[in-house]
Structure formats: C-alpha cells, structure tokens
Amino acid sequence: MLSPTGAKLEVHNVCKSYGLKGKQLRVLDDINLQIHSREFVCLVGASGCGKSTLLNIVAGLAAPSSGAVFVDSQLVTGRPGSDRGMVFQGYTLYPWLTVAQNVAFGLQLRQMSKAEQRDRVGYFLNVVGLSKFANSYPKQLSGGMKQRVAIARALANEPAVLLMDEPFGALDAQTKEQMQQFLLELWAQTHVTVMMITHDIEEAIYLSQRVYVMSAHPGQIKAEITIQLPERRELDIKLSPTFVDIKRQIIHTLRHDVATVSL
Structure with missing residues (x-):
C-alpha cells in the first residue's frame, strides 16, 4: 500500500477509538495531513x-x-526506526551512559561499526554544540543541554522524519526561548522534516512553516495555517504585526472550538 500523494509524511483518514465501559470513545476522527520534504510543521x-x-x-x-x-x-x-526519530518532553536519557554513549545508543542497535559510530556521534554533538560534554553524564547537564542530547540522538539515526512531542514543555521560559532559537537554526542547517506538537501557540508560529489546528471531542483538523514569515527568524519577530495577526487567528480558532464544546 502506497501513499496517495507521495508526501514525505502523510496521515490518511486516521481514526482512533477506545472501548470504555462497553462504549466506543472516538479520540481522533478522520485526520488527514501531509508534510513535505524539509518542512517544519506544528500541531496545536x-x-x-x-x-x-x-x-x-x-x-x-x-x-x-x-x-x-x-x-x-x-x-x-x-x-520508530531509522525512518522516524522521536524526541519526547522528558529527556529520556540513560543516566548511566555518557552523552556520547546516549547518542550512540541507536547506532549500536543497528550494529554500526565502532568507527562509524564515533564519527557520527562526533558530528551530531558538534551540530548541537555539545562536543565538550561528550564524556559527561546527564546529571551534569542543564535541562536544555539534556534535550539537545536527545535531539542529537534522534538525528544521529538520520531519520526521514523527526517527531517531537512537546520537547520544551519542561523548560523554564528563558531556556525554552533559547531552545526554540537553537531548533530553528538546527533545522536550517539539517533541513530534516519535522512534525512537532505543542500547546504553545507562539512556539508553533515561530518554528513552523505551517500549523495544523486541532479541535477536540473527537480530535479533528480544524484549520491549516501557512506561516507567512521569513525562513530565518529572530526572537523579536514574535512582536511583529504579522506574527501577532497569525497568533490572533489561531487563538480565535481554538476559542471558538472551546466555546462550541462548552455549549
């Protein structure tokens, strides 16, 4: 069975239900979305x-x-395999392994040669700016640094798509903004295809090229919004009229959904 559109990632007519006390609770209803090669797309x-x-x-x-x-x-x-890398909100690092060993973990499972593992780990630690911490342990790192290691580990497997689940949700506001800027620079450098979910509307607008807005009960795609901002973005762009207008549009869409559910 092949994708109908040939997109890098396609979700086609996906529904999800759970049995609950003899009834079916529908969580997702007819989800359709496409993400093309080298796109950064967020779901809010x-x-x-x-x-x-x-x-x-x-x-x-x-x-x-x-x-x-x-x-x-x-x-x-x-x-998840070599085609789909995953980064969670929790850092999910092995505390008994060094930074380099954590990044190499997936490569070992693929039985990659020691020399190739060493080269690839070194390359991606350099990409995320942590080469000097290769022999450190997770407990010696800040929250932002731990998440950089988790991202490096996912990228080391060179996935077709990088999936991110609220990756900065556990960070303080200042570190979160630093990590947003880091991730945007990383994406510009690697152009990996990214699908990220977040509850932070500003984060979604700042990082992505398109935003899918989901409604609830059951979950559906309510709107698809193209982010008309330059690919190269500084944090000050969050104060621009275009950015504020996009944020207002998404908030309005979400607010209408909440109001409809409340009624």
Missing part, C-alpha cells in the same frame, strides 16, 4: 484534543482504528 490544540495520540500513531507506538500513515510513501507498520 487544547488539552485532550488527541495531539499526543496522533503523534504516537505516526511514530508507530499506537495503531489507528482505521486509516493509515505513510513515510516516504511506505506504510508505517511498526515502532
């Missing part, structure tokens, strides 16, 4: 709209009740 939505469920289905950590997910036109049938 209120808590409980199914963002994380959708990301887990794309990652292969959960199966859809119906519909399909494709990466490079191939049907996703299993857990």
Whole structure:
C-alpha cells in the first residue's frame, strides 16, 4: 500500500477509538495531513484534543482504528526506526551512559561499526554544540543541554522524519526561548522534516512553516495555517504585526472550538 500523494509524511483518514465501559470513545476522527520534504510543521490544540495520540500513531507506538500513515510513501507498520526519530518532553536519557554513549545508543542497535559510530556521534554533538560534554553524564547537564542530547540522538539515526512531542514543555521560559532559537537554526542547517506538537501557540508560529489546528471531542483538523514569515527568524519577530495577526487567528480558532464544546 502506497501513499496517495507521495508526501514525505502523510496521515490518511486516521481514526482512533477506545472501548470504555462497553462504549466506543472516538479520540481522533478522520485526520488527514501531509508534510513535505524539509518542512517544519506544528500541531496545536487544547488539552485532550488527541495531539499526543496522533503523534504516537505516526511514530508507530499506537495503531489507528482505521486509516493509515505513510513515510516516504511506505506504510508505517511498526515502532520508530531509522525512518522516524522521536524526541519526547522528558529527556529520556540513560543516566548511566555518557552523552556520547546516549547518542550512540541507536547506532549500536543497528550494529554500526565502532568507527562509524564515533564519527557520527562526533558530528551530531558538534551540530548541537555539545562536543565538550561528550564524556559527561546527564546529571551534569542543564535541562536544555539534556534535550539537545536527545535531539542529537534522534538525528544521529538520520531519520526521514523527526517527531517531537512537546520537547520544551519542561523548560523554564528563558531556556525554552533559547531552545526554540537553537531548533530553528538546527533545522536550517539539517533541513530534516519535522512534525512537532505543542500547546504553545507562539512556539508553533515561530518554528513552523505551517500549523495544523486541532479541535477536540473527537480530535479533528480544524484549520491549516501557512506561516507567512521569513525562513530565518529572530526572537523579536514574535512582536511583529504579522506574527501577532497569525497568533490572533489561531487563538480565535481554538476559542471558538472551546466555546462550541462548552455549549
């Protein structure tokens, strides 16, 4: 079974339901979205709209009740592999391993040669600016540094798509902004295809080229918004009239959804 559109990542007619006390609770309803090669796309939505469920289905950590997910036109049938890298909100680093060993973990599972592992780990630690901390342990790092290690570990496998689940949600406001700028610079350097979920509207606008807005009960794609901002962005762009207008549009869409559910 091949992707109908040939997009880098495609979610095609995905639904997800859970059995609850003899009834079916529909969490996701007819989700359709496409992400093209080298795009950075964010999904935003209120808590409980199914963002994380959708990301887990794309990652292969959960199966859809119906519909399909494709990466490079191939049907996703299993857990994350070399085609899908995953970065979670929690740093998910192994505390007994050094930074370099954490980054190399997936490469070892692929039985890559020691020399190639060393070269690839060195390259990606340099990319995320942590070469000097290769022999440090996670407990010696700040929250932002830990998340850089997690991103380097995901990138080291050279995934077709990088999936990110609220990656900066546990960071303080200042570190979060620093990490947003770092991620945008990293994406400009690597041009990896990214699908990221976040509840932070400003973060979604600042980072992405397109934003999908999800409604809840059940989760559906309510709007697709193209971000008409320069590819190279500084933090001050969040104060620009264009940025504020986009934020107002997304807030209005989410507010209308909440009001509809409340009624």
